[in-house]
Amino acid sequence: MSRSEASSSSIISVDALEKTYRGGTFLRRGDVHALRGVSLQADRGQVFGLLGPNGAGKTTLIKILLGVIRSTGGRASLFGLPAGSAEARSRVGYLPESLRVDRHHTARSALRFYGKLSRLDSDTIGQRSDDLLELVGLKGRDRESVRRFSKGMLQRLGLAQALMHDPDLLILDEPTDGLDPVGRSEVRRVIERLRDAGKTIFLNSHILHEVELVCSHLAIMAKGNVLATGPIAEMGGASSSDHETIAVEMEFELPHADSSTGGDSVAGSNAAVEEQILSSAVEGSVQWFADPVDLDSCRAGYRCRLLCADRAAVDQIVDRIRSADGSLIRLVPHRQTLEETFMRLVESESMAAMS
Numbered sequence: 506m507s508r509s510e511a512s513s514s515s516i517i518s519v520d521a522l523e524k525t526y527r528g529g530t531f532l533r534r535g536d537v538h539a540l541r542g543v544s545l546q547a548d549r550g551q552v553f554g555l556l557g558p559n560g561a562g563k564t565t566l567i568k569i570l571l572g573v574i575r576s577t578g579g580r581a582s583l584f585g586l587p588a589g590s591a592e593a594r595s596r597v598g599y600l601p602e603s604l605r606v607d608r609h610h611t612a613r614s615a616l617r618f619y620g621k622l623s624r625l626d627s628d629t630i631g632q633r634s635d636d637l638l639e640l641v642g643l644k645g646r647d648r649e650s651v652r653r654f655s656k657g658m659l660q661r662l663g664l665a666q667a668l669m670h671d672p673d674l675l676i677l678d679e680p681t682d683g684l685d686p687v688g689r690s691e692v693r694r695v696i697e698r699l700r701d702a703g704k705t706i707f708l709n710s711h712i713l714h715e716v717e718l719v720c721s722h723l724a725i726m727a728k729g730n731v732l733a734t735g736p737i738a739e740m741g742g743a744s745s746s747d748h749e750t751i752a753v754e755m756e757f758e759l760p761h762a763d764s765s766t767g768g769d770s771v772a773g774s775n776a777a778v779e780e781q782i783l784s785s786a787v788e789g790s791v792q793w794f795a796d797p798v799d800l801d802s803c804r805a806g807y808r809c810r811l812l813c814a815d816r817a818a819v820d821q822i823v824d825r826i827r828s829a830d831g832s833l834i835r836l837v838p839h840r841q842t843l844e845e846t847f848m849r850l851v852e853s854e855s856m857a858a859m860s
């Protein structure tokens with residue numbers, strides 16, 4: 506254990522990391538700022554998810570952590586050691602998005618091959634293979650050709666290869682991508698077992714539900730920036746508890762709204778109320794959370810979901826509805842899902858980039 510690691514439980518530490526791919530060739534027109542000052546930290550024993558849409562910079566960050574490419578600014582360290590250094594690298598297991606195992610292998614011969622690559626001796630390879638085949642649920646299938654393996658089985662074999670040298674940190678690139686629900690749940694179970702065995706796991710995904718099911722901590726990235734990072738319980742998620750922001754679903758009737766007056770007047774009233782409420786959003790205490798919808802075909806009304814920063818913001822919104830001559834029908838506390846958090850952050854990042 507290095508001295509800096511001993512003083513901290515931090516396994517991955519990324520600080521103001523930047524990566525600019527230089528353009529100027531006939532294929533690439535200009536510079537691409539793939540990472541624009543990314544900071545995050547993953548601690549020992551966490552299952553840390555990196556979530557973001559295509560082009561967010563996830564793969565670039567992983568490549569820097571593995572030492573495959575160099576950053577153009579900021580710092581990244583693993584176990585307190587510079588990312589990419591031989592010592593740091595020797596303590597990391599990596600499962601790429603599509604690990605290709607030669608088809609002539611069995612699971613056992615593939616592990617022997619990877620064990621030799623890691624310079625393990627034969628006894629250690631034999632012992633670790635037994636343990637890992639058991640761990641990933643391939644014991645009993647280890648002498649079959651991998652040609653007969655499902656994608657899920659191949660992925661579990663990939664996890665076993667990444668673990669051959671008993672790393673402290675496992676970096677997984679889209680570990681459940683392309684798997685059917687059974688395959689995904691099998692891979693998830695392996696990840697959970699590894700977490701229980703004290704490994705730190707850093708995984709990259711764009712499958713929100715998978716991240717929600719398996720991760721304890723999360724960073725949401727878009728366009729080279731970290732938009733939010735922290736425990737998943739604070740971002741909305743399967744295990745989320747109440748948190749500071751208050752999402753409320755409200756229904757209110759519109760002033761002068763009468764179904765007999767036709768759609769235009771209803772639309773006009775909607776717009777007036779929307780304008781009133783949006784002016785609160787502009788003040789920064791309230792954000793739109795879901796598109797407003799009509800209540801039903803008989804009653805002219807309005808239903809929308811808003812994310813309020815605090816109770817004062819809820820009061821403010823209620824005041825706005827009243828001053829627009831609206832009347833509140835329902836106010837329902839709403840637990841924010843991870844998907845809603847994700848969409849809100851990514852959409853506001855896109856809007857900021859456009860403005």
Ligand SMILES: Nc1ncnc2c1ncn2[C@@H]1O[C@H](COP(=O)(O)OP(=O)(O)OP(=O)(O)O)[C@@H](O)[C@H]1O
Nearest residue numbers: 526537539557558559560561562563564565566711
């Ligand atoms: N070698 C490269 N040269 C130039 N630009 C690159 C290179 N690699 C990635 N990029 C660009 O950097 C940005 C971030 O890409 P990156 O692959 O890191 O994102 P990602 O979040 O992993 O996306 P995906 O989920 O699609 O894999 C993108 O705009 C991408 O086009």
